[in-house]
Amino acid sequence: MQVRDRLIQAAERQFAARGTLETTLADIRDEVGVSVGALYHHFSDKAQLYSAVWEHALADYQAAFWAAIRDSETAEEGVRSGVRAHLDWVSREPARAKILVAPRPAAARSSSNTEFLRDTMRWWRTHAAYGAVRPLEFPLVYALWLGPAQEYARQWLSGQFDSAPATVAVTLGEAAWQSLKTAQQEGNSR
Known part of the structure; x- marks a missing residue:
């Protein structure tokens, strides 16, 4: 190495x-x-090293998340898989997860981040176009899809929660799907 x-x-x-x-x-x-x-x-300094550490952790997280959603057959599978991938990664990589929940370094410029966001939003818009998920902008997609999972992870990483994030993936995946699916999808599940 x-x-x-x-x-x-x-x-x-x-x-x-x-x-x-x-x-x-x-x-x-x-x-x-x-x-x-x-x-x-x-x-050159600690700030540059911290940026490299942050970018390394971010790229690893994004690869795991994208692998979980890119080949999903349905929007529901992708939403649930994304939550599960998020929580599994945090459970498996707590040191890296702590880096990502800390403040983002000012100098961080992850080229993979632009590609990841573009690909994820393209995936989202594809499913929104046929009415499976709500046509939302990125900040709302992120907050509804991963907000509760992210908060659970933060609490676990700080020692406030005992159960590893992966253990609540099914529950938080269901919550994410319920908040993101369209009324059309609601009718299909009845």
Whole structure:
């Protein structure tokens, strides 16, 4: 594994365990066992390293989420699968999840984010076009689809909830589907 990757993984662990402000570059460098020069060869400062960690976590999350919805046969399957993928990922990757629920770094510019949002909204609009889901703009889609799952994950990551997020996926997936389906879909399920 390359030094840069090892630094990102160590920083991820340190930031998740101790917080971004409390973690020092010396902590990360010591964990990896590299010189000051080696660290600064890859990252000019802690902010740049934090951005790299955040972007790495975001890309991993997005890949898991997109894989869950892209091949779904119905809008309902995709909505439920998206919630399940979100909660499964948080349960499996709590350190990375802690990074993503922390404030977004100012310098973060994830090229994968643009593609992910475009693809997800294209998927959404396809299902909205034939009346399976409500034709909403991204902020509302996000809030209704993943808002409750995101809040549950935040509470679990902070130690407020005992049950891992994956254990509530069915319930939160149902809630998401109920809030996003159209009246036409309501009639089809009766």
